[in-house]
Amino acid sequence: MAAPPLHPSVEPLAFLLGEWEGPGEGHYPTIEPFTYTEHLTFGHVGKPFLTYQQRTWGPDGTGMHVETGYLRVPGLAADRHGHVVELVLSMPTGVVEVHTGTVVDGDIALASSLVGLTPTAKRVDATERRVRLDGELLVVDFAMAAVGEDMAHHLHSDLRRVTG
Numbered sequence: 001m002a003a004p005p006l007h008p009s010v011e012p013l014a015f016l017l018g019e020w021e022g023p024g025e026g027h028y029p030t031i032e033p034f035t036y037t038e039h040l041t042f043g044h045v046g047k048p049f050l051t052y053q054q055r056t057w058g059p060d061g062t063g064m065h066v067e068t069g070y071l072r073v074p075g076l077a078a079d080r081h082g083h084v085v086e087l088v089l090s091m092p093t094g095v096v097e098v099h100t101g102t103v104v105d106g107d108i109a110l111a112s113s114l115v116g117l118t119p120t121a122k123r124v125d126a127t128e129r130r131v132r133l134d135g136e137l138l139v140v141d142f143a144m145a146a147v148g149e150d151m152a153h154h155l156h157s158d159l160r161r162v163t164g
Contacts, residue, residue, distance in 0.1 A: 004046025009073045012083045012103045013050050016042040016071075016131070020138045024056065024157030029149050036064055038140065038157040048072060052087070067091045073103070085110065087129070094121030099129060106133035123147050136160060 006014060020040045027033040036056045043051040050071040056064040069089035082104030089097045095117055101110035110129040117124065125145040132139050142155040 004044075006044055007046055007048045009048040009075070010044065010050055010071070012073055013042075013071055013085070013108075015106050015133050016050065016138070017044065018042065018161055019163040020159035021162050022137075022157055022159035024140075024155060026155045028144075028146075028154050029152060030147055035059060036157075038159060040138070040140070040159060042071070048074075052089070065091075065093075094118030095124055097124075097127055099127070101129075108132065126151060 006017075018041075020038075020042075022038060024036045024038045025033065026036065036058055038054065038056045041051075041053040045051070052069045052071055053066075054068070055066045058064050067089050069087060072086040072088075073083050074086060075084060082102040085099075085101050085103045085108055087097070087099040087101075087110055089099075091097075095115065097112050097116075098114040099110035100113050101108060108129075108131045110131075112127045115124050115126060123146060127145075128143040128151065130139075130141045138159040138161070140155070140157045140159065141153065143151055143153045145151040
């Protein structure tokens with residue numbers, strides 16, 4: 001069965017489609033620095049959203065983190081600030097996040113507008129994400145205010161397209 005055409009509302013995100021993988025590094029005031037490998041998959045089903053799956057693993061191959069969600073561009077009109085983008089995420093750690101932001105020329109900047117926690121999840125107050133295309137690299141940065149700490153940079157990865 002042939003893939004459906006990409007919905008026009010997500011054209012500003014088309015540069016993401018496919019799979020991306022590469023090295024990452026993390027740090028935070030409450031933990032020791034660490035390295036990991038990250039794999040992102042962006043897909044579509046012809047509807048007004050992209051699917052998003054992320055997973056990471058450590059140098060020894062042990063799984064570290066996964067999250068899944070959807071990227072939406074709720075309107076076709078762009079202004080000088082770009083297109084509005086929404087990201088909805090769910091994590092097995094008991095955290096759900098809703099982000100809003102913009103996409104401008106392959107650069108997505110997002111800030112959480114809602115962080116929901118299960119009763120056993122670690123405290124996360126706010127997060128910020130930036131995903132930008134830099135030549136052949138998809139550069140991903142993540143900051144958070146969590147476990148009583150102010151907003152601080154937490155993760156950085158440089159990913160290369162592996163399919164798409």
